[in-house]
Amino acid sequence: MIKFFLMVNKQGQTRLSKYYEHVDINKRTLLETEVIKSCLSRSNEQCSFIEYKDFKLIYRQYAALFIVVGVNDTENEMAIYEFIHNFVEVLDEYFSRVEPIDELPKICSALEPQQACFSPDSSFKGAASTTPIY
């Protein structure tokens, strides 16, 4: 089950965050800094799965942006890894350049449907149909 989904840049600033379980707001920033710290300290040769506290972090780097997904141990790590890439591809397709800055609200809506359970397919199709009005 996905616990959270983060997009953080190299300087540690959170660009997007979505939590699927309740986490106190002050704990969130702490969590985010810790997570990004562990991701940044990895070299290129190391694998993309980190064990952090009681869940696993699966991260992928795209230029200066890190996309980190926290899962519990029932998830297939490689599938999540694919999912992250899929997500980025969809964003790229949909917004024609991956610059989520301006499209924040749309992305948030895209992430709404309980991703806690599964992949983006339906959610994105859902989002794609709801957003054109904006």
Added chain:
Amino acid sequence: MPAPIRLRELIRTIRTARTQAEEREMIQKECAAIRSSFREEDNTYRCRNVAKLLYMHMLGYPAHFGQLECLKLIASQKFTDKRIGYLGAMLLLDERQDVHLLMTNCIKNDLNHSTQFVQGLALCTLGCMGSSEMCRDLAGEVEKLLKTSNSYLRKKAALCAVHVIRKVPELMEMFLPATKNLLNEKNHGVLHTSVVLLTEMCERSPDMLAHFRKLVPQLVRILKNLIMSGYSPEHDVSGISDPFLQVRILRLLRILGRNDDDSSEAMNDILAQVATNTETSKNVGNAILYETVLTIMDIKSESGLRVLAINILGRFLLNNDKNIRYVALTSLLKTVQTDHNAVQRHRSTIVDCLKDLDVSIKRYAPSKRWHIDTIMRVLTTAGSYVRDDAVPNLIQLITNSVEMHAYTVQRLYKAILGDYSQQPLVQVAAWCIGEYGDLLVSGQCEEEEPIQVTEDEVLDILESVLISNMSTSVTRGYALTAIMKLSTRFTCTVNRIKKVVSIYGSSIDVELQQRAVEYNALFKKYDHMRSALLERMPVMEKVTTNGPTEIVQTNGETEPAPLETKPPPSGPQPTSQANDLLDLLGGNDITPVIPTAPTSKPSSAGGELLDLLGDINLTGAPAAAPAPASVPQISQPPFLLDGLSSQPLFNDIAAGIPSITAYSKNGLKIEFTFERSNTNPSVTVITIQASNSTELDMTDFVFQAAVPKTFQLQLLSPSSSIVPAFNTGTITQVIKVLNPQKQQLRMRIKLTYNHKGSAMQDLAEVNNFPPQSWQ
């Protein structure tokens, strides 16, 4: 009031902030503006303001004052308002706030809205943060939507149902009839979410599980279609058709097939097909294969399939991609328990992975027991390929986990009972049995069922290790030492142990012979010291994996604890003295002059390391094993060689050679006392004692000596470098002189020290050696 800025502008402005403080300032300003705007009940811009608020919330700033506004937005008729409102509700509200209940009515209305998108929004929100009361109220609506023909709504409803079930498990039955047709859908979105729903139901209730088993053929068919169908642009991810759905179905199959033969049989074909047909060049394919392997392992699959799975994992291990290797290792871990043999084939690759520097791949030890188990497993399977320092590391780990002693020794004993060809395993096992043999025999162990082991059985095993052709010299050394240690732990079999030890006193292997002789002596002459010497090893200091030498040092220093029985030293002596003692004992082939050969055994560094018993022995008894060459680095080897000086050892050997005053000047007096061994008459051991009768201490005292060419001299470390004033104490130092030609002893000494603030130096010759000291 001017129109509030758009979200875009806000984001841009915040981005320009250079420091955290600046950002906070901007945010606070904007918050104030938003608050005043809320107070004015401004309908047009509410949505924009809430959007900004949500962004700030995401950055970590408190935004609770926007909750009511979200509700107002939800209640509005405009879709844009609703959307932001629901989004805000999902982010800001949850069960803890009382406000959320006000939403129930809105959601109910929206669930029945004419526009599917609004319905969709409502479903999402309910599925995201619905509390149990809300779920109970609205479950009926959700169930209704689950049956509609609109696939967009069906998939959302299915997910919402998952959340409802999680919150209120009793409602599961309500959704049962709706699930009948779920798998008949063509739409992958619906299929996917239905599979999720089914998975959730099966996980929660065994009845459901039994009920859904009949769906296995259908699932198999769907999976087959996915694999067999050609390229479909809608679902394609790097050449594979909807991998996410495939993974999901595999997972559901796993749950359904667990512990059920029929279902497992039905799945065998498809699993084999997936395993062979999936393309492995891309990560996607590997993800599917990984899931397949997990499934095969979990269900009651036939052995051919299992072998296939292990082979896939083996292939993964060889892959260069770290992610894949990580995944393979974790699954291999799970499978080793069940399928030992198949994994053997890959043991060398596994061991290679251990050498991997990646923290995730290497550090996989959630608990000490797990750690020990795993290393044991590695040792049993990979045996000879294990790194040299794995043995000492494991032993250190074992000593450190005090509570695991009984468990560990039992497991190790069982492991070598059958097969003692794996050297590292046998070494560790022998060491542990030696240390914790009493625990083994007493049969107490909480973790596993205790096995009944008698002392004789244990000795049997150790003896067979000794005799076996497969044991290396190092392993034999371990075994012999272990047997020796058991002499204190076991009560009934001491005679047998004595016998074994004396047999090896004439072994061809020098190492063994040496040890055996020493232990023999321990039995004979120093029996009173035996129990103290052979006490349990204290907990070792944790060191990095940099090598055994460091551990040696710490052990040297932690040793003193059990050894207080030894008389405190007049000065610590370096362990190389032990080597000389060895010759004094005689019976060995080691050359008298500082034997360095036995100390340089780099490959069996573990053996040296573990020969701590030998180190302990150095303290008083003559039974000293070769000391590691790195020891001189010990700054203050305390107590290690206590009692090595004059006392018990030499008293019976040296027969009262008169001592002499070698030097006496300026208040500094140096006395020589002599000892000689009956067994090796060429060696004379001189102990010097330096005393100071002046009223000020002499500091930085250094004593040096030189002898004629026909002699050989060894000077050991002094007890200290300060000679206290008023004869309150002395410095002691040992000199060993080898005099093979039995010539008259002569010595030139040089003394340097600081006294009364000035550096002093003196040379002198010592000629008054008594004849007994060299004849």
